[in-house]
Amino acid sequence: MVRLRGLSPWLLELLAYPLASVMESRISLNSVDTVSLDQARRQDLTYYFTGIACKNGHVSQRVTKSRSCVKCSAEKYKANKDSIDAKNNLWVKRNRKKSNEIKKRWGKANTVHVKKLAKDWFKANRTRVVAKQAEWRRDPNNRDIQRENVRRKRRNNPGLYLFLQNKRRASKLNATPVWADTDAIKRIYHDCPKGMTVDHIVPLQGKFVCGLNIPENLQYLSPSENSIKGNSFDVIFTSSDGLPVA
Numbered sequence: 001m002v003r004l005r006g007l008s009p010w011l012l013e014l015l016a017y018p019l020a021s022v023m024e025s026r027i028s029l030n031s032v033d034t035v036s037l038d039q040a041r042r043q044d045l046t047y048y049f050t051g052i053a054c055k056n057g058h059v060s061q062r063v064t065k066s067r068s069c070v071k072c073s074a075e076k077y078k079a080n081k082d083s084i085d086a087k088n089n090l091w092v093k094r095n096r097k098k099s100n101e102i103k104k105r106w107g108k109a110n111t112v113h114v115k116k117l118a119k120d121w122f123k124a125n126r127t128r129v130v131a132k133q134a135e136w137r138r139d140p141n142n143r144d145i146q147r148e149n150v151r152r153k154r155r156n157n158p159g160l161y162l163f164l165q166n167k168r169r170a171s172k173l174n175a176t177p178v179w180a181d182t183d184a185i186k187r188i189y190h191d192c193p194k195g196m197t198v199d200h201i202v203p204l205q206g207k208f209v210c211g212l213n214i215p216e217n218l219q220y221l222s223p224s225e226n227s228i229k230g231n232s233f234d235v236i237f238t239s240s241d242g243l244p245v246a
């Protein structure tokens with residue numbers, strides 16, 4: 001159950017509204033389970049349920065603190081949405097810290113609901129989010145942050161990175177044809193200028209095409225260029241011969 005303390009009653013009613021839809025399902029399931037006001041106060045519950053209709057005829061849960069009917073609050077909110085939203089936003093603006101604490105507490109008490117909301121939202125906005133992330137990654141201003149993120153990830157997941165490293169090594173072996181000039185490859189690695197990395201032009205583990213570990217497929221890149229490139233490789237299929245063109 002959610003616990004909210006030290007809030008004005010009207011705000012509590014507002015907060016009760018988003019919960020109303022969640023609560024409705026509980027009401028239909030637990031309509032026989034009554035929780036008295038006293039019981040709710042003693043157990044610090046946000047809602048109580050007597051089974052007795054409110055003055056507007058709702059058999060609904062009530063907010064323990066304000067004793068207001070959840071359905072009435074929802075109706076009141078629907079009827080005055082704009083002015084209530086404006087009032088609420090103003091309060092949030094003036095009480096940012098407190099508001100964040102409330103959100104945090106509510107989120108912790110409703111993890112299942114929050115996860116579902118986030119999942120649904122992502123599903124509905126997937127293309128937009130993915131495009132935005134790609135745009136952010138391409139921005140040179142974000143390179144330092146990206147580099148730091150990679151470092152932190154590596155620090156926090158040493159096992160995962162060891163696995164990736166080994167996988168890469170293995171695929172490198174598979175990607176090295178018998179006819180490859182291994183001495184030339186070794187030379188390229190050996191002659192790599194200070195501060196640069198050896199990059200496979202066509203990635204060894206690309207999504208659509210896998211490159212070979214041959215001298216012709218190697219180039220020097222700065223670490224930041226390399227980390228941004230990752231395993232991505234722009235492939236354009238020409239219509240005439242159907243071969244990928246970099």
Ligand SMILES: [Zn+2]
Pocket residue numbers: 054055056057058060069070071072073
């Ligand atoms: Zn009511």
